[in-house]
Amino acid sequence: MWAWRQLLPTLLGSTSCVGPASTKNSRRSPVAKAKTFVITGNPECANLDVVRQELLSRGFVEMDVESRSDFDLKWGPRVKVDWKTLSPPKLVNHFECDSELTTKSGLAENLQAASSPADSRSFYPECFPLDRASALQEFALEFKYSKACCVLKEWLCHQSTQAKETFQEGVVRMALCVVKRRLTDIDSKLLSDTNEAEQVDFRVKRKEWDILAAADFETPQTNVASIDWQHEKQRRKQLNEKGKQLIEQYDRKLQQLAEQAKVKRRRSTKKLKASEEEKPLAGSGTLEEDEPEDKEENEDVEPEEEEPCEPLEEPTGTELRQEVEEVIECLKQHPQFNLNRRNVWILKPANSLRGHGIIVENDLDRIFQQARNKTCTYVCQKYIENPLLIGARKHDIRQWVLVTSVNPLTIYFYSECYIRIAANEYTLDDFADRFTHLTHTIIMKHHPNFNPDDEDWRCQWTQERYRQLLQETAGRDVWAEKVRPAMQQVVIASLQSVAEVLSRPHNSSCSFQLFGYDFMVDADYNVWLLEVNDIPMMQASGPVTSRLCDACVRDAIGIAIDGPPPDRHEPAEPGTLKFELIYEGPRIPKLPGLHAGVDLSIDGQKISLPRRAAGTPQPSPQSLVRLSARRVQELQDLVDRRRHREDQELQKKARQQRLRRLLAKKLLGPKSTSSPCLNEWKAMQSDGDEPAPPSMVVAGGPPPSLCQELDTGLA
Structure with missing residues (x-):
């Protein structure tokens, strides 16, 4: 048996399959595991076939089960991602908190926040989320x-x-x-x-x-x-x-x-003094002689009539x-001064896409009625009333932006965009005409004159044709000088406002995303941001988009997986379709959380009062008692002075009240409860919307207390 084992390798001509040596060699050269990917979503909205081809060409293997979590790349809607189990080196084509940028309410709140790095009023029309009473x-x-x-x-x-x-x-x-x-x-x-x-x-x-x-x-x-x-x-x-x-x-x-x-009273006082010094004079001669003096005194003290103050004249002419x-x-x-002419606003559902539920309105009651709709939350944005027109029609710009990282913030700007044009001529006479005020391609397809083969009725223009129109209108290359740089600055400012929120999850390094920015240009060639789409329409809808969509998706996948080539900092040549790197921010270190065992204690030394000197005398108990009694007496004196002052004020008010009663008795008589003068004045006061407070009575009028006494018939 031993001999056959020795001869067997010689007969087979190799020793790689048998014995301990073969096992050791097989472990040294393992077979590389292929990367896997999962694709989900609606093929009519996203160009999924191009995504699949690009991944397969790079050696990826598609997984049949969408719910599996052992993938290397997942392409699809954000709701299909299990964010709890997501960790490097996996990749998904969405950020977990992208709703802070792609929803109307999130974009408005982040751009208008005090922490925003730019003044959004220069590129984002006024916008109000109508989801709470204070916002309304x-x-x-x-x-x-x-x-x-x-x-x-x-x-x-x-x-x-x-x-x-x-x-x-x-x-x-x-x-x-x-x-x-x-x-x-x-x-x-x-x-x-x-x-x-x-x-x-x-x-x-x-x-x-x-x-x-x-x-x-x-x-x-x-x-x-x-x-x-x-x-x-x-x-x-x-x-x-x-x-x-x-x-x-x-x-x-x-x-x-x-x-x-x-x-x-002065005359009676003089009479009393004279009677004490001299004998009283008989007859009425004294009284008759005193009457002219009284008249003279009355004439001297009679107040002069003041000229009535004329009201301020209102400006005219x-x-x-x-x-x-x-x-x-x-x-x-x-x-935003030039945006406003007829006070028109546009209502948009906070979480809708492709123009669904958009309403143009200039009546406050109808806007509130729509905002109270419990089935949907709206945002109300200022309508751009002075848009730049193409053949008397509105238009907007769809620009694709790729973000491969949020820390550091890395932004790519696609070299070409396309222009979407409304089907009807622009006018503010009919707010309900969607073909006049909206430019979405999915809406323009339902216009009776829509034709994808007609340059005018396909409702889409290329960037080069739009650039020529601007140059003919303005007499200079406005696109390269003003419009395109402004679009890039708006993209950077908007992403900087949400960069902190996007990088907050611990697995933010596993995400990249393709955004669709919608811009509008006004009559003064100013650029305004309308909204940001998280799932831009990448399916070709005509000759214009068929040239752009596939190339955009291929380049985005190439940058996300293979990394950017070194020439991305340079602008693209005319006719070249690629993403250009327009911003790469610094890396911001994340602070450790409180759960990481960070010691937040503060070390210090106790501060004590200096000790008394050895020869300093201590206060005696009698002096402390006298000091306490003096403080009590001072407080009591303050209370007594305050009470005395209050008593004086009450006595003064009582004297004034007695004087008013005497004057009212002289004026109205002892049995009169009202007077024509007082009744007319009261009728005049009752014509107002609200009774005037005592401090608002016209200067020179009767005091409030006297009016009450005269009204109740006090004598």
Whole structure:
């Protein structure tokens, strides 16, 4: 048996299959394990066939079971990823917290946060998530203020063009008052002596909004609310003037009675002194001689009549126009000044895609009615009312952006984009026309004139054709000088605002993502960010996108798996399709969590009071008792002085009350409970919306306590 074992390797011609040596050699050269991938999702939305081909060409093996977690790469929707089990070196094509950027509400909150690295007002229209009461109130205030600004701008435009119809001056003055109140400098409201702020209310009052809401830009001359308000204002003005006259007349009578009583008291005092010194004179000669003196004294003390103060005149004509022009110059400092003409806003569902549920509206009540819909949460964004038009039609720009890392933040910008064009001509007459206000390709396909083979009715343009149009319109290469650099800056600023949130999960290094940015260019060639899509439409829908989509997906997979080639920092040559590296930030070290056993204790030494010297005398118990008694006596003196001061004030008020009763008795008589003068003044006060507080009574009028006594018939 031993001999056959020795001869067997010789007969077989090899020793690699038998014995201990063969086992050792097989362990030295193991077979490499192939990488695996999983693909999920809707093939109609994402170009999954191209993804599969690229992965198979790199030696990946596709797994049949989607729920398996032992993959190397997973391509599909974010909801299909088990984030708890995800760890390096696995890769997925989504970030766990990408909703902070790709949802309308998340994008608005992060861009408008105080920690945002850029001022989003220069590239992101005002946006309000309508998911809570405070947000609704804030949006309502901004909507009303925006309506007032639009009225001023439109009225000034009417004045410049000498339009036949324009807003009434009462409406313009009301809008001017609202805008001025909003533009008030808070520092100017600080009191110089105490440095305390005066309370300022920036809210639009009910009467003001009734007039502004009735202002129609199509028929500016007709405003029923303004006419009613003017009549009401004139009636109130007449009542106020009449009330001032009655109050002044009433005040003069009281002053006359007071002076007469003072003169009579002085005369009686003189008589008493004279009777004590001399004998009383018989007859009435003394009284008759004293009467002219009394009259002379009364004439001397009779107060002069004050001229009534005329109310401030409201600006009209040229003066009103000058004030409006000054306010408009202040408003032009806001970067979104030119976006607003008719106060139009656009409602978008917070979590929808491809134009579903979008509503264009300029009525506050209808916006609130839609926002109260419990089935969906909306965000309300300022509508760009001055878009750059292509053949009188709106358009926007779809740009693809690839993020391969969030720490450090690494951003790639695709070399070419494409332009989506609306089917109908742009107008603000019909807000319900989706073919006018939206540019989504999936919506334009339902237009009766849509034709993917027609250059005009495929509703898509290439970047090169759009660049030529801008150059013909502006006379210079606006695309290369302004539009494209602005788009790149907006992409960097938006991703920087959410970089910290995206890198917060512990497995953020396992993610990369392809985003679809939507931009719009206004008439001044300014770039505005509309939204960011987490699952951009990568399926070709025509000749324009068929050239771009497949190449974009292939290059994105190549960078995510193989790494970027060294030439990515250089701009792409014309006609070359590739991702360009536009930003690579620094790596930010993560701080260790509290669960890592970090010692947060603070070491220090106790601070004690210095010891007394050996010869310092100690206070005696008698001195401590005297000190305590003196403190008690000082406190008691303070209490006594305060009580004495309060008693003096009460006695002063009582004397004033007795004087008022005597004056009322002289004026009204002992049995009168009212007077025509007082009744008219009370009727005038009751015409107001709310009773005026005691501190708001017109100067020179009867004191509140006297009015109450006269009303109850006190004598």
